[in-house]
Amino acid sequence: MGFDDxxxxxxxxxxxxxxxxANSEGSAVSTRQITKLAGVTAxxxxxxxxxxxxxxxxxxSAGFEEYVAGERDxxxxxxxxxDVRRMWDNHVxxxxxxxxxxxxxxxxxxxxxxxxxxADAEALMEEMLNKAAASGQLNVAPREAARSILAANVGVxxxxxxxxxxxxxxxxSTMTRDSMISAVSTDxxxxxxxxxxxxxxxxxxxxxLNAALQASHSDQLSSSELKLFLEWLHRISSSS
Amino acid sequence: MGFDDxxxxxxxxxxxxxxxxANSEGSAVSTRQITKLAGVTAxxxxxxxxxxxxxxxxxxSAGFEEYVAGERDxxxxxxxxxDVRRMWDNHVxxxxxxxxxxxxxxxxxxxxxxxxxxADAEALMEEMLNKAAASGQLNVAPREAARSILAANVGVxxxxxxxxxxxxxxxxSTMTRDSMISAVSTDxxxxxxxxxxxxxxxxxxxxxLNAALQASHSDQLSSSELKLFLEWLHRISSSS
DNA sequence: CCAGTTCATATAGCAACGCTATAGGTGCTA
DNA sequence: TAGCACCTATAGCGTTGCTATATGAACTGG
Numbered sequence: 279m280g281f282d283d284x285x286x287x288x289x290x291x292x293x294x295x296x297x298x299x300a301n302s303e304g305s306a307v308s309t310r311q312i313t314k315l316a317g318v319t320a321x322x323x324x325x326x327x328x329x330x331x332x333x334x335x336x337x338x339s340a341g342f343e344e345y346v347a348g349e350r351d352x353x354x355x356x357x358x359x360x361d362v363r364r365m366w367d368n369h370v371x372x373x374x375x376x377x378x379x380x381x382x383x384x385x386x387x388x389x390x391x392x393x394x395x396x397a398d399a400e401a402l403m404e405e406m407l408n409k410a411a412a413s414g415q416l417n418v419a420p421r422e423a424a425r426s427i428l429a430a431n432v433g434v435x436x437x438x439x440x441x442x443x444x445x446x447x448x449x450x451s452t453m454t455r456d457s458m459i460s461a462v463s464t465d466x467x468x469x470x471x472x473x474x475x476x477x478x479x480x481x482x483x484x485x486x487l488n489a490a491l492q493a494s495h496s497d498q499l500s501s502s503e504l505k506l507f508l509e510w511l512h513r514i515s516s517s518s
Numbered sequence: 519m520g521f522d523d524x525x526x527x528x529x530x531x532x533x534x535x536x537x538x539x540a541n542s543e544g545s546a547v548s549t550r551q552i553t554k555l556a557g558v559t560a561x562x563x564x565x566x567x568x569x570x571x572x573x574x575x576x577x578x579s580a581g582f583e584e585y586v587a588g589e590r591d592x593x594x595x596x597x598x599x600x601d602v603r604r605m606w607d608n609h610v611x612x613x614x615x616x617x618x619x620x621x622x623x624x625x626x627x628x629x630x631x632x633x634x635x636x637a638d639a640e641a642l643m644e645e646m647l648n649k650a651a652a653s654g655q656l657n658v659a660p661r662e663a664a665r666s667i668l669a670a671n672v673g674v675x676x677x678x679x680x681x682x683x684x685x686x687x688x689x690x691s692t693m694t695r696d697s698m699i700s701a702v703s704t705d706x707x708x709x710x711x712x713x714x715x716x717x718x719x720x721x722x723x724x725x726x727l728n729a730a731l732q733a734s735h736s737d738q739l740s741s742s743e744l745k746l747f748l749e750w751l752h753r754i755s756s757s758s
Numbered sequence: 759c760c761a762g763t764t765c766a767t768a769t770a771g772c773a774a775c776g777c778t779a780t781a782g783g784t785g786c787t788a
Numbered sequence: 789t790a791g792c793a794c795c796t797a798t799a800g801c802g803t804t805g806c807t808a809t810a811t812g813a814a815c816t817g818g
Contacts, residue, residue: 287766287767308803309804309806310805318767319768319769320806320807321766321767321768321769321807322766322767324806326766329805329806384676385676396677396680422689422690426674426690429674429690429694430670430674430694432676432677433669433671433672436669436672436676437636437665437672440636450662450665450669453658453662454666454669454698456701457697457698457701457702458697458698458701460701461697461700461701462697503750507747507750510747527795546775548774548776549776558797559797560777560778560797561797562795562796564777564778565794565795565796569776570777
């Protein structure tokens with residue numbers, strides 16, 4: 279069925295399952311679809327993988343190796359916290375590129391396989407944070423920081439996956455990422471080079487005024503004036 | 519089948535589904551199990567709910583109302599950020615108490631129902647953050663802060679649910695919670711909220727913004743825009 | 759060179775699944 | 789009492805995950 283007949287059936291099953299899992303938008307994938315695409319019959323699948331879940335686990339293992347490879351495959355920048363940011367972004371990118379694989383890995387609740395994968399991902403993050411801790415950039419234990427950061431990372435990625443593609447806003451990711459990192463690290467205020475106290479107080483005041491205006495329905499401005507006013511407020515308060 | 523036969527079939531179906539959903543450890547629940555427990559036959563289910571998913575959606579709606587009730591049912595402490603912490607803890611508690619319901623609500627990826635639930639939860643959080651913003655305690659827009667906090671909240675809760683009960687460490691929750699809140703808030707009362715009890719918060723915020731703008735020479739607005747903006751600001755702040 | 763063993767695949771089919779076409783029973787209003 | 793919604797049951801369709809059984813191919817020991 280349009281699949282390389284030279285490959286051994288086990289490989290063909292793995293590829294067929296991965297392909298169907300990747301293309302089916304959330305809906306279930308049946309063993310009959312898989313075996314048909316792989317060009318084998320049902321018992322072959324159960325001979326090699328025992329169960330449908332077993333086949334999916336094998337696919338997930340392959341996917342996790344790809345994930346780990348992605349998390350390791352960049353030159354360390356010498357700045358550990360910067361590398362943590364890259365790991366975060368890699369994580370999100372992996373989730374958005376392979377949402378179904380990601381959901382099986384991080385979204386499901388499967389008392390056996392999931393914790394092990396999560397533990398491995400945590401270990402990767404902790405490893406990186408150890409370097410930051412060694413140079414005095416962390417104010418909490420690396421393990422706890424890794425767990426906390428990874429939890430937020432998973433939450434953000436799930437949010438983004440669940441959103442329609444057209445209005446996915448990656449700023450949610452970068453903002454949460456920097457919040458988490460700055461909270462566990464000693465050197466606060468990323469981008470402090472450009473940030474100064476006066477400007478940030480403008481932002482704070484603008485945000486406060488915006489919230490207060492919307493809550494109070496002040497009639498000091500006409501509706502058209504208010505609209506423009508709020509637009510400018512937004513421009514001010516979204517500058518960082 | 520051991521279910522109150524006085525109740526209408528629709529209610530019995532809902533209760534049976536909720537019970538089976540709550541007790542089945544992750545494994546699927548079949549319509550036949552549900553209808554048998556409810557003491558009705560298959561077509562009754564489809565008459566009332568259209569589809570299996572429809573029945574589950576109804577269960578989730580009930581669960582969500584319970585969630586919202588939990589998020590609203592505490593006296594505001596007068597300190598908005600403290601209330602945000604309580605909302606966070608409520609969220610986690612709800613997830614750990616009803617993990618299966620929670621997973622359907624926040625863990626699954628269902629392009630229709632999930633975003634609406636998430637959006638409602640975000641609105642709840644944003645509502646609370648608006649109060650914080652009005653008193654100048656936020657340094658990002660309430661909506662973005664709400665999305666970010668909720669994402670981390672969901673991620674932490676999923677982590678905790680996936681962990682074996684015996685070594686669940688709630689410190690992960692409090693630590694991530696405080697990290698997110700401290701990253702998004704500004705504990706220093708920057709001018710805006712300094713004890714001007716008499717004036718409305720709009721006026722206070724406008725005055726603060728006015729002062730801050732003149733001190734910082736922000737370049738987000740052109741000079742003509744700035745002039746008009748300040749004029750409006752003056753109109754707002756001189757109203758009492 | 760062949761009997762024995764093991765591995766890998768196919769034929770055929772089971773029980774359970776979500777779902778529905780159809781019909782019968784119930785309580786209401788006219 | 790007739791008619792009409794509404795609600796539920798009988799029976800069964802097509803599909804699902806999975807398997808008891810059998811067959812062919814490849815290797816091994818004598």
